[in-house]
Amino acid sequence: MPTLQNTLNENQRAAVHWQAGSLLVLAGPGSGKTAVLTYRIAHLIQNSIGKRFRVLALTFTNRAAIEMRDRLNEVCGEGSERALLTTFHSFAADILRQHGSHIGLSPDFAILNNEEDRIDILREAIQKLSRNDDAVDESDVGSLPLLTNLIEKLIPPNSIEGQFRDGEIGRKVRLLYDAYRAELLEHNTLDFVSLIALAHELLCSNPGIAKHYQTIYPYVCVDEFQDTNLGQYQLLRDVVGSSPTGLFVVADDDQIVYQWNGASPERLQEIQREYKMQVLQLPENYRCPEQIIAVANKLIAHNPSHSSQKQPLQGKKNGRNVGEPIELRKFETAESEISWVAERIAKLPSRERGDSVVLARTRSMVEKAAAALDSLGVPYTLSVKKNDFVSAPLRWLHSMLRLANSRGDREQLRRVCKAFYELEGIDLRVPDVSAAAAVDGGDFLRAWLSAVESRAGSLDPEVFPVLKEARLSLADRLIYKPFVKLAFNWFDFLQRGDSVLGKTETGEIFADYDEEKQVWIELSDAIAKRFGDVDLSLNVLLQEIDLSPKQAVAPVDAVRCYTIHTAKGMEFDHVFLVGMAEDILPSYQSIKKGPASREMQEERRSCFVAITRVRRSLHLTYARRYSGYEKSPSRFLKEMGLQAQ
16 A cells, blocks of 8 residues: 555544554544545555455445445455455345355345335235134234334344233234244245344354354454444444454444434444444544535534534545535525525536435425426436336346246246236246146246247247246256346347337336346446356345345436435535425424434434535525425524524
């Protein structure tokens, strides 16, 4: 790292070279924490050449993991192979692939990434239960959120009944809990919450396996620790052991905005206390203009939980900002507020729109901003949580690979049949295919291929190479890459409308195809980089795809329209923060809880996160009336010392 001394400040260098045990780095927004993490990992690797240990770096999003991996490759070159940079869920999946047999799980387990699949699993479990216990019936599928909560909180099965005052209810929930888990394992599937919970359970019940990970990964780095829930924290504790000397945690207690998802201010205090961690602060901000640093410091100081020992942000942005970086506007109605924002953005040079974002606390306000931009012909992108593919081509490809990985999966067979009907107009019935499979070892994939081949006269010629490859490579040897390549050739052919049989209406079927094709390629490439292209098995590819969101990268000229939570960890030249009114930001619920409540403090932290996304200009807006109701300006404006002109 020849340029390390030149690129890092004194505090950053101290963190990178830390050798005095476990360290908690309190890194404010814009403080260069990603660079610190990357150089820390590189420092550990480059100063231990010839040694066999590895460095584990855990983060929360694939985007963050990929960014750190790319940076480390630039700094470390081939030595980066000694680092595993991954998400908590992906790491848990890795543990269960290697050691899941101890709890009845095969390495090729599938991951359920939508609620409908989880409900189906619970419904099957209830049907089996109800044969022997009339206290359980179909309506109990509504208990899934409760079961999810119990799993997330790592409540042991033998402690579930004690969570309820009513003994009968406790007994029933215990039955449902056990049945749901058993059904997951019987199907060789896991949901997101069970990934973490079962990895934790496995390490707890098998100390030798836990010791194995502690030996391989004596150095563990954690990004955005303040966002961890209980399960993730316990998994971390399992991996680092009781007396770690190489634990390196980066966090910011002023950016805890996921209490609803299990994050807790107390957890940051707990890890510091449990591991006797020393604290090093990174207050320097290289992102925001000094005026924004000033109002951010004023705002967050109003949180009762804000530590008096925490250093305020220090503006270190190079160069002078052009013009006044903060603008506050008041409007009569929410409609006029959103219209002004859209018109203001429309006046920006097109090259600057892609570096602009409209932020709001609520999804509904973000959607209204997007609609206003659209009416002016301004390109925009909405952040939509997308766990699965929706276009018929990608649904067929994904379900074909899943079916190859799990030959008796009736749900994947149903999806294959449905998507193929949309693409080729061939109506294959699931009962017919499953009946044919029953006489041939229960292999749904082979039975489906035979059924399709029997209808050859109704198929486009371009699909035949795909089906042949599916039988020879995918079904016989689980070799998937040639099949995927041919499948995309077929999809492209259909999208062009070249089908000689004229069966496929390309409009709705291919509406999301181009975007999802690009997502598939990017995900596959990223997964191949991590696991190695040659060694990447089908089950690992599918598990990692199922753990990944399916959103495409936003066009470079599109204005981002995001909720504040979505924008966490990002930065933009121009930020338009709308809805700065009481009952909106802060929310009505937080106001009702009281000015010193946990809820109000989280709302203030959300506002802090929003305004510190800024590289150049911040535009704050509010209206006197929302949905016909009069609102006062947000208390946060006064706390920042701002007043509308």
